[in-house]
Amino acid sequence: MKALNRMSISEKAELLHQFFPEEMHYLLAHIQEACRARVNAPQSRLDNWEQTGLKFERWMFLNQEIAESITANVNQIASNKKMFSKYLFRGDKALVTLLYMPIFINFWYPPESPFYYAYLLFFGNSLRNNRKAMSANPPSPIK
Amino acid sequence: MKPLKNMTLPEKAAFIHPLFPDEIPPLLEYLHEVATSVKEMADIIRATWNRHDLTADQWFSLCEHTADTIEHRKAELISDASAFAFTLFQGETAKLSLYGIGLYLDTRRHPNSPFKVILRTVLHRASPDFQASLDDGTQNSTTIKPPLLITALKRMTTLEKAELFHHLFPTEMEPLVAFILRTAEKQYENAQKGTIPYTRPDIPFDQWRWLLGRVIQNIEQHYHEITRDREIFAFRLFKNLMANVVVDILFLYLETRKEDTKLRAALILFFVDLKDHSGKPESNSNV
Structure with missing residues (x-):
């Protein structure tokens, strides 16, 4: 395992999964729900997706893909850190997941919970920084 | 068979x-x-x-x-x-x-x-x-x-968390260990003079002073190993009640690094349970 400042987003996601294995089903349900809501009513809730820097079509496509991946592999994703990082944090998917995670944390956890601090520890940088880190170390395509 | x-x-x-x-x-x-x-x-x-x-x-x-x-x-x-x-x-x-x-x-x-x-x-x-x-x-x-x-955070021991902390922030270790030493020395000196308001309810004063002495001794004797080796860092500074003394000092260190959200998040995530919640860290920040 690398030092924190040398870890990729995927590696951080794996560590988050290892820290909180019992929270993963809740997180997945939330991300899935959020993605589905965007896909089903794209105009009703635009959120702040523009800050991801993605085009709208790409944003919607990623939402749909994440929702479908979770539906098809929920148990594997919840129990396997590699699957978790692959389906939720690889490439631009991380931008979607990281946009929804703070909402999940604020809604489901008390202020200053361990999960909140883990999020700060791993993904505390702005989305722009996360995006920069990913383009510096582009992920390989999903097999 | x-x-x-x-x-x-x-x-x-x-x-x-x-x-x-x-x-x-x-x-x-x-x-x-x-x-x-x-x-x-x-x-x-x-x-x-x-x-x-x-x-x-x-x-x-x-x-x-x-x-x-x-x-x-x-x-x-x-x-x-x-x-x-x-x-x-x-x-x-x-x-x-x-x-x-x-x-x-x-x-x-x-x-x-x-x-x-x-x-x-x-x-x-x-x-x-x-x-x-x-x-x-x-x-x-x-x-x-x-x-x-690495396992679920709630099942990790303090020593394992300390090792992980060292591993995640290797470049932070030299200034951090030096700060622990300086602060422990100052606290020990004040404890000897009886000029430190002591409020930690879970460790008797004499034991706390003794633990400070152990921390100082360990760092003085093993400074390089502690800063470079995660196992020695954990073993020399986080074993048993020494962890409580060190964690209090780590939170004081945080006051010097307020802008570092990741370090703060890591310290709270791993060690907040060991921190003295009775208010002593603030009073110690003046030492």
Whole structure:
């Protein structure tokens, strides 16, 4: 395992999964729900997706893909850190997941919970920084 | 069933597998981590390689193969004792598996758990292969630190969290340990003079002062090892009640690094339970 400042987003996601294995089903349900809501009513809730820097079509496509991946592999994703990082944090998917995670944390956890601090520890940088880190170390395509 | 001494290595592995179904997934995770770490430290390993039965490149290829096998056949290896035994404990692959198990036995998590005792007894002591892998210098030739044993945060011990903290923030260690030393010395001096308001309810004052003395002594004697080696950092500064004293000082350190959200998040995430919540850290910040 690398030092924190040398870890990729995927590696951080794996560590988050290892820290909180019992929270993963809740997180997945939330991300899935959020993605589905965007896909089903794209105009009703635009959120702040523009800050991801993605085009709208790409944003919607990623939402749909994440929702479908979770539906098809929920148990594997919840129990396997590699699957978790692959389906939720690889490439631009991380931008979607990281946009929804703070909402999940604020809604489901008390202020200053361990999960909140883990999020700060791993993904505390702005989305722009996360995006920069990913383009510096582009992920390989999903097999 | 055969007596243990007549069993082959895969038979021993197949014998252990069904006895501890819950222990197999973390063991596989650990072996995967070992295989990956070895690959990451290829340059150091290559430079110090002294095994005769394998070349360094063969060892790396073994690591890659094992990591790949565990990654792609994990479900099968967990559910099927025979697949577990004959995939990981036969032929050359067994050398890496036994090496990984040797490291696993050295981790401090549950050192006397029945699973570890059985592993040690059945594979370690009873297996000539395993003994040979130790005797022929495998452990020396592939001198790597055992990978960190990461589990759910709530099940990690303070020592494991301290190791992980060190591992995640290696460049922070020199200023941080120097700060711990300076602050502990100042607190100790004030404690001797009786000029420090002491409010920590869970540690008697004399014991707290003694613990400060131990922290100072440990850092003075092992400064370089503590800053460079995560195990020594954990052992010298976070063992038993020393952790409480050190954690209070770490939170004081945080006051000097207010803008560092990651460091703050890590300290709170790993150590907030040990912090003195009675208000002493604020009063100590003036020392």
